[in-house]
Amino acid sequence: MSDAEDWSEIAEEWSHSWGSIPRPVHLRLLEACGVEAGARVLDVGCGSGELLAALGERGARAAGLDPAAGMVDRARRRAPEAEVREGSWQSVPWPDATFDVVTAVNALQYADDTSAAIAEALRVVRPGGVIAIANWADRVLNDLDAIESALAAASGDETPPDGDLRLPGGLEAVLEDAGLGLVEAGVVDVPWEPADDDALLRGVLLDEDPHSDDSGVVLAAAAPFRRPDGGYLLANVFRYAVGRAPVAAR
Structure with a gap:
């Protein structure tokens, strides 16, 4: 299975447990990118569409892309005004300078190739437009790591090391290496508050x-975090970084 x-x-359960958790990140990115009514915005890896819905709340012209058909279906229901397509970073199915x-x-x-993925994002963003990326920060900053590490140990596995994108400066480096000018970078608190044991286990x-x-x-593993x-x-x-595409033709 791919x-x-x-x-x-897992689209339905993921949406139920996690879809709204990154909302503080979504709101920070919309502010950092200066998204206003009428702005054309593409969310790559849109999942179940929560960021698309937030864009709709601002009157933006939202589009989403995700490789999982189940996620695409949920995103279309979550944000019916958005144009949501099935696809991946390898070939973003919109013309140059659309967004x-x-x-x-x-x-x-x-993405199979991070540099190629950013190059595709650059292709579809207009000159002078912005690209914003965000993901989980390094494990030491996340209480969830206690659970993930316990599950890995129970299976006889080692917890994978943090990838470069999770470490300080990693997201900024990806954007700057692609020729974007750094607009803003930082961290956003993203608490997770499952209501009970069942919600914790489901998530x-x-x-x-x-x-x-x-x-x-x-x-x-979660006992220390029980209220x-x-x-x-x-x-x-979460860590995030926002970069501005060159104005000159690429």
Whole structure:
């Protein structure tokens, strides 16, 4: 089964548990990019369409792209005014200089070739337009890592090291290496607050049986973050960077 098929299978649960969690990042990017009514904005790796809906709230002309058919279906329902297509970074299906802004939230790391992906974003953004990328910050800044590390250890695996995009300066370097001028970069707090054990397990295990052997591992690892009311508060952080495309013809 392909990665796109895997994402399609968990689209509904992922949207329920995680779709709205990056909203603080979405709002920060819209401000940093100066998105106003009428702006043409493409969200690559749009998932279940929450950023597209936020764009619609501002009156922007939103478009979305995602390789998973299940995510595309949910995005179209979440943001019916947006133009959502199935596809990937390898070949963005819009003409040159179509958009004022291109965004990618927790998506660039899935590209086969990061440099080629940014080149495609540059192709479809107008000269002087902006590209904004964001993803999870380094593991030490994310309480979720305690759960992920516990699950890896229970399976006899090692927790993967942070990729360059998660580390300080990584996103900025990608944009600057592609010839964009850095507009803004920073971090955004993205807390996750599952209401109870069931919500916690659904969010972590997604397509797995919430009563599987992994459930005990998850609950034990999450115990330090449990609130007196039975819910949880896990503090997490995203990094983001915004770059401006050259005005001169490329």
